[in-house]
Amino acid sequence: MAGVIGGKHRRVDGIAKVTGAAQYTDDLAPSRMLHARIVRSPHAHARIVSIDASEALAMPGVVAVITGSDMPIRYGILPWTQDEQALAEDVARYVGDGVAAVAALDERTAAQAAAKIRVTWEVLPALVTPEDALARPEVKINPLSKDGNVCKRVDLRFGDVDAALAGADVLVEGEYDFASTTHAAIEPHCAIAEWDPRGRLTVWSATQVPHYLHRALARVLELPEDRIRVIQPPVGGGFGGKSEPFDLEFCVAKLAQTTGRPVKILYTREEVFYAHRGRHAMNMKFRTGATKDGKLVGVASKILIDGGAYSSFGLVTTYYSGQLLTAPYRFPTYAFDSTRVFTNKPANGPKRGHGSVQPRFAFECQLDEVAERLALDPIELRRANALGEDATTVNGQKIGSNGFLECLDAVERASGWKERRGKLGRGRGLGVAGSTYISGTAYPIYPNEMPQSGVLVKLDRSGQVVVFSGVSEIGQGVNTMLALVAAEELGCALDAIRVHTGDTELSPVDLGAYSSRVTFMAGLAAIEASRAAAKLIREAVAKKWECTAREVGAAHGTIFHLDDTARRMPFAEGCQLAESANGAPIATGGGYRTRKVGGDYRGGSIGASPAYSFTAHVAEVEVDEETGQVFVKKIWVAHDCGRALSPVDVAGQMEGSAYMGMAEAIFEEHAVDAHGIHRGPNLLDYKLPTTLDTPDIEALIVESNEPGGPYGAKEAGEGPLHPSIPAIANAIFDAVGIRLRRLPFSPPRVLAALREQRTREAKKEQA
Amino acid sequence: MPVGKRICALRVNGELREVAVEGTATLLEVLRYELGLTGSKQGCDEGDCGACTVLIDGRPALACLSLAVTLEGREITTIEGLAGPKGLHPVQDAFDEHGAAQCGFCTPGMIMSAKALLDRDPEATADEVRTALAGNLCRCTGYVKIIDAVRAAGARMKREQSERSPREPSSGGDA
Incomplete structure (x- = not known):
């Protein structure tokens, strides 16, 4: 190991971006x-x-x-x-x-x-709401719809959830509305x-x-x-858009x-x-049952999804709205019934945390209500129901590494939760939420047996290393990730590496920058390709030094004998020896091959992933009861990324995710009027948060070391967004005692909920 | 079709450039299409995103809302004018070091706004940095590392200022 992985590095494309030289x-x-x-x-x-x-x-x-x-x-x-x-x-x-x-x-x-x-x-006739589209099946919005304007329905049940909920000591029921939001990459x-x-x-x-x-x-x-x-x-910027x-x-x-x-x-x-192709609006009816000591007994949802005019990824979205909820908590029984409906609007699609951010909001708010009803600490309730590592979820997904408890510990400690929650005075509050996300979908979009990600490594007698991959650099830092892997495995200097990505003529196929698959899959492919090249170098050097290849090490541009470090040569010389021994230029390949995972039922492969990340947030808010404004003051985000290959970049993903979730909680709504005309198709009216609207965000990296991941890594790009919204909702409850179930939490909605609260309390006093 | 163009002499990054422009041509169009200076980005073309921010006489301005013909005799600085033969401007270097550029699309405008602030006050507080950058939208970073980078760059600029003669005006690598 060359000690590159996990260190602080500048990005390979950083200078091009800060000088304006990068060509978009x-x-x-x-x-x-x-x-x-x-x-x-x-x-x-x-x-x-x-x-x-x-x-x-x-x-x-x-x-x-x-x-x-x-x-x-x-x-x-x-x-x-x-x-x-x-x-x-x-x-x-x-x-x-x-x-x-x-x-x-x-x-x-x-x-x-x-x-x-x-x-x-x-x-x-234009039908712009899913309710209207269902009510008028004779108006056919999309050529592929078979059953009225239904795009897709998924109704899956795991165990007898109705019996479990009927027997629950506590049953929380609620209806939640998630507004559509869009990516708005710059x-x-x-x-x-x-x-x-x-x-x-x-x-x-x-x-x-x-x-x-x-x-x-x-x-x-x-x-x-x-x-x-x-x-x-x-x-x-992409974010799924x-x-x-x-x-x-x-x-x-x-x-x-x-x-x-x-x-x-x-x-x-x-x-x-x-x-668009942004986050689907969802109407979600949720029921959550628990025993009196706070153990979950069942969760059931009925979800109506506003699809817009075309299918996009909608089939997957419909599954994801239920399939990705079954961790980090143990569900003894579970059911979801989700229906995606065509409407005469821009199609919805995948936005960061595809299909699962919406139900996560509803469910984590319900958990907070369970805790409230049982007078339990919301973090303790989550600990008590944690699924743990090497577990199988109720819907048959296999969880490997799991750092969720460490995530809860980290946000609890950093936020001063025990000392501060409930003690900040009316108007200020803390809220918590947790989540999980996939590290790539297990299966490719179009069924095939070929690798999902390919990497080629070419060595040159100059000592220069070129990495070719079909991955897409969209700002997440994948080009840097590939260079770090190659430097780690080959022992060359980081500066000796050139990375060529995103060109179907030069690079082997990678399926794309979506579903948080890239570090996991391309990372493993890069390790395989780099190791194959490193092996050729070590064998050639071992022959010259009359030792075994195992005794040859390399780091930071120097090749050395592991037991006798005085024996050394520059990396380029090793490349020359390898090329001589090979009799041909050195170019090696690596691939990520599909691993068969998932539940054994129709749809059981959707939501199946080779690894799952975990996140916990604590949000601190201040609610102005005069204006109805919610100010998010601080977000602590702890994320189990398995292993941070580049901690600066992992933290960057966590901070950006927390920001984007906060934006959906407080500001953003992608809405059209009754004629289908967008209510504000510009970055001012859509209310993209500025520096002044964005709270302090503290990223706390948790490393659980995923056995199947590259150096133990899992995803970090999408998971950290999920708890943002419910953590803020729960913090608002802690601050002023109102439960907001419709997004975004705009001043009129906050004021209406506060009025309702006053009416309720006045009635209570009268009674 | 091109109608009614006139020759306009613009001073860009210290160089006098003559370009034929229509009266309605924005500075952003002239920079990107006529001068090949594509570092200034077009994110919205309506003054909302700040990705096209340049400096006009040292003050941040939106190139997409500035008419090129009105800028004769003014000093225009773009992202391409910051790095000199000695290397990156401290703000650029800090953005690179702190991971403040992810997709990089807002980065040039962000750096120009930051430079204008730090030229005025390298010791700007976090709140002052937030205020100065409020016209530059970033969708990737949550602004955390951007604010860190600007403050680190300010500290370095201050240090370098005091190492030089105290009367010398601040500058980066630009001409």
């Missing part, structure tokens, strides 16, 4: 490039009667227009729900659905031309395509899933996959094919809001 997609401009704009539906539901582009095409500077019929083949991120067309051909299903695209010499001309494309519409979606006369297509895109984009482009453009190259430049193909990627590709020139589309900020 919109920073690229191939020569002769055209700019394009997409014409979007102003109606939430309308039939396209005709499209007249003649006026636009007559404008000077306009080069080409395409419409839905130019790309008739449907696609979708999941193979089972291919329900999207690059440009809607017959029916637009939400305000913002693209129907035509126009390419011009410059961006302004393209925008002006887009406004000149005349679409004749036949307006159809970089808008952007794509560029180039078509060469040999019939090869190159697409640069700000995507989290270059491999899936590669497949979708081949399908929609009817091109062999081997003629397509997808390049993913550094991405300016760039984890499926979007209309702009197909449009630039088709327009590049049509015009023979490179074409770029950069979404306006308004388009980013309409593209």
Whole structure:
């Protein structure tokens, strides 16, 4: 071990980012490039009667227009729900659905031309709530829906939950509403395509899933996959918002094919809001039962999920809304019945903590009520129900390492919970919540037996090491992670490593930056590839030193004899010996292969993961009872990431997660009006928290050492968000005694709950 | 289509650059498309995100809301103007060291706002840093490491200032 893992390092791409040298997609401009704009539906539901582009095409500077019929083949991120067309051909299903695209010499001309494309519409009834969509099955929102406007229903039961709840000493029932929220990465979606006369297509895109984009482009453009190259430049934030193909990627590709020139589309900020694929709004009815000493006996939920107009990842979301709740606490019985419904709105999809942040909010609030009813400390209640390590959940998921108790200890200590909770005076309070999350989904999105992540390591006689991987650097630091692994295994200097990622021509496949899979899967693949290369070096050096390969060590650019450290050579010399012995350049590969895990029932593989992370939060809030404002003063977040390969980056993920959850608790709502028009498609009205709105956040890293993970690591990118919202809700209860069950906790809702509280208390006094 | 362009002489990062621009062209468009200075980012193009923040005569300004033709004779500094031959500006170095740049898209604007603050007051408190950066949105970091980095950079700038002649004005690596 070279001692690289777990140390403090600068990122391999840090200097490029702080100097402005990093080239994001919109920073690229191939020569002769055209700019394009997409014409979007102003109606939430309308039939396209005709499209007249003649006026636009007559404008000077306009080069080409395409419409839905130019790309008739449907696609979708999941193979089972291919329900999207690059440009809607017959029916637009939400305000913002693209129907035509126009390419011009410059961006302004393209925008002006887009406004000149005349679409004749036949307006159809628009259903913007799941209740309305269920009530009117005769209005078919999505072509794939079979049962009215139901996209997917999952009804799973584990044990006799009704009997368990009937026999519970304490039963807490409640209805919770989670508003939709969106990712709002600071970089808008952007794509560029180039078509060469040999019939090869190159697409640069700000995507989290270059491999899936590669497949979708081949399908929609009817091109062999081997003629397509997808390049993913550094991405300016994703959070799940760039984890499926979007209309702009197909449009630039088709327009590049049509015009023979490179074409770029950069979404306006308004388009980013309409593209959405953010957190699903959920209406959740929860029941939680416990014995009088606080042991859970059963949990049951009924969840209505607002899907928006297309499937997106919705099939998985529907499962996740129930499947990911069964840790970190032991549930003797459990049932969930979740239904995702199509509505005439921008499609919802995966946002950081896909499908499980919403039920976690509801359930952790219920736990707080159980504790209140039994007069137990909420942290003690959680300890008493902890599942522990090497456990099987009620729905058949296998938990390995589990640092949840350490997470609870850490936030309890750091927040001064025992001394301070309930003693801060009216208006101030502390709240706790816990959670779990997957370290990658066990199975690939499209069933196959190939590795889910591949890494190639190339050594050069100069001593330079190049790591190639299909992973996507979206700010989480994966390029640095790969370099740390290679430096650890090979013993070369960190600066000797170059990392090439996100290019389907140069790098082996990785499935993408989603479901917190990257460090786990690409990390293991990188270890395998690096070890194979290191072995060749050690064997070649051992031969020269007439010792065994086991006696050869390497660290920080020097190769040495483990027992006689005076025997040493520079790393480059070892590479030269290895290349000589090999008789060919050294290039080695590693892969992450699917591990068969999960419950033995239909849907039992969804929510199955090779490892699970754990988190606990304590939030401190101040509630202004005059204005109804909630001020989050501080968040302590403890997260079991297995092992922190780069503690600075793990803490960064924890802090960013806590911030994003806080934003959903207090500020953000992605809402449309009755006509499907967004209520504020800009970063001001959407209320993205600034430095002044964001509390102090203290990240407390817990390391449980996951046996199956790379050096013991698990995920850190999504799990730490989950407890933010219920911890804040529970802190509000501690501060002023109100239970808020509808997000966000905006001043009118706080004031209404306080009024209700006063009325209730007045009645009590009268009685 | 280009209509009614005029030649505009802009001083950018200490260099005089003549560009042909329309009256409605923003500084951001000119920097990114005419001068190839793509370090200033377009996150919203409507003045909300701060990713396009540059310095105009040393004060932070949103390039997406500034008309290029109004800026003749002013001193414009972009992220590309900070690092010198001796290396990174202290604010850049601190962002890199503290892990304050994750996706990096807000980073150039954030660094420019921070530099303007620290040039004025390298000893700015955490609250003053928060106020100075309130116009720059970050979606990755929760601002924790950004605030840490700015304060660390301020301490270094102060130290370097006092090591030099006390009368010398503060500067980074820029010209």
